[in-house]
Amino acid sequence: MSAITYSNLVANRPQLAPVPVKVEGIEHQIQVHVYTISDYRQLMEKSSVGKDEETVLRIQLLYFLGGLNADVGEAAIARLDEIFTAWQMRELYRKCITLNGQGPAALEDAAKK
DSSP, rough: OOOOOOOHHHHTTTOOEEEEOOOTTOSEEEEEEEHHHHHHHHHHHHTTTTHHHHHHHHHHHHHHHTTOOOOHHHHHHHHHHHHHHHHHHHHHHHHHHHHHHHHHHHHHHHHHH
């Protein structure tokens, strides 16, 4: 394996690939976006302006599922509500937060328990 310098990292910022996540009751894994600290901060700021807790959770889920340019409008939130149960949303949200805060290995370890 070869090494890369920090200046090369700055010049060629690596793109983080989405990670598959299993949600109980859904046959296939779901791709979830992984964010840099800066992008994660932007996601949190964009989703929490003047909204109730449940709406914020749904908007954040839409960003985790669709990336920073995801549609987070009322119609997108309604579609989310048609796909997931409340407990599936909470499970997926917890996994998204774990993934973005602790990495894919932590998510895999949690799934084994």
